[in-house]
Amino acid sequence: MDEMITPQKINRNAKQIQAEVLSNKKVGPYHHMVFAVGDMAAHSKPGNFVAISVGGEQSSLILRRAFAIYRASDKGPMGGSIELVVAPHGQGSKWLCSQNVGAFVDMVGPLGTAFGIPTTNANTMLIGGGYGSAPLFALAEVLKNRGCRVDMVLGASTANKIYAPLEGKRSVSSLTLTTDDGSTGIHGQISEAIPRLIREYSTDVIYSCGPMGMLAAIAKIADDFVIAHQCAVEEAMACGIGVCMTCVVPVKFNDGIKMVRTCIDGPVMDGSEIIWDRKTVLDKL
Numbered sequence: 001m002d003e004m005i006t007p008q009k010i011n012r013n014a015k016q017i018q019a020e021v022l023s024n025k026k027v028g029p030y031h032h033m034v035f036a037v038g039d040m041a042a043h044s045k046p047g048n049f050v051a052i053s054v055g056g057e058q059s060s061l062i063l064r065r066a067f068a069i070y071r072a073s074d075k076g077p078m079g080g081s082i083e084l085v086v087a088p089h090g091q092g093s094k095w096l097c098s099q100n101v102g103a104f105v106d107m108v109g110p111l112g113t114a115f116g117i118p119t120t121n122a123n124t125m126l127i128g129g130g131y132g133s134a135p136l137f138a139l140a141e142v143l144k145n146r147g148c149r150v151d152m153v154l155g156a157s158t159a160n161k162i163y164a165p166l167e168g169k170r171s172v173s174s175l176t177l178t179t180d181d182g183s184t185g186i187h188g189q190i191s192e193a194i195p196r197l198i199r200e201y202s203t204d205v206i207y208s209c210g211p212m213g214m215l216a217a218i219a220k221i222a223d224d225f226v227i228a229h230q231c232a233v234e235e236a237m238a239c240g241i242g243v244c245m246t247c248v249v250p251v252k253f254n255d256g257i258k259m260v261r262t263c264i265d266g267p268v269m270d271g272s273e274i275i276w277d278r279k280t281v282l283d284k285l
Helices: 038-043 091-097 130-146 165-171 190-201 212-225 278-284
Strands: 015-027 030-036 049-052 065-073 081-086 104-111 123-129 149-156 174-179 205-209 228-232 248-253 256-261 268-270
Touching: 015 038, 015 081, 030 091, 038 065, 038 081, 038 104, 065 091, 065 104, 065 130, 081 091, 081 130, 123 130, 123 190, 123 212, 130 149, 130 165, 130 205, 149 165, 149 190, 165 174, 174 190, 190 212, 205 212, 212 228
Parallel strands: 123 149, 123 205, 149 174, 205 228
Antiparallel strands: 015 030, 015 104, 030 081, 049 065, 049 104, 065 081, 228 268, 248 256
8 A cells, every 4th residue: 555655746837926816814823815816827726835925025034835736727706816825924924925815925836745645445534633634625626536444533622713614524535623622522532542543544644734733643543544644744844946955854765764845755755664762863863
């Protein structure tokens, strides 16, 4: 099963454009934003991201901010469009969320690697943490059209931080919700529910996206069950094109390790190749 879902190569169709804001709606603690991007949409695949210049022309925020693509559509009254789910945490994301319909932002994309799709029908499990689940919805549609079974697990610290649970329910074979505080679904961390669900659904392949701690826990479970695991890594990215080296993660390489750039070699990576324990890295250096 491993060889049939190798993460796809980096998207070579990236371009820099001025993208117009078509919609900006607050959904719980997040913002759902739609941008007119022309033919960029046709080249976007689940797992790709865009890098946006934030803060305006007079801003001291020099580096771009990376945002996973939620959906892309090459059809519509305004031509191609992409959708983003943005959490207004830092200065850059707050600025983006403040942009009104009709504003233009400097955008580069689509960037990074995409999720690999099984070449045969498979039982797939999509695991998303918080707004990190955004790229999994488009992936679910691709897998479903491929003939795969799609089981989705969405988790967050509390109920209102789970993004679009109703949409998830419409597009998958089964939907499981978990919350750390028990406000909806299963009470507990998302990783605690996964082993039982793997057994119940006879899962062949896991796709995950969310905080690094969650991805590390899922990677261990996938290893225990000997299941292929692709994860979209959420390391902080700045330039998005492999220059600044802020997004490096350690991976296994022969008998040692090497550092790879998640904006170039990722964000979608083989979870079994990443060295999640930073102490292991320090011991080898």
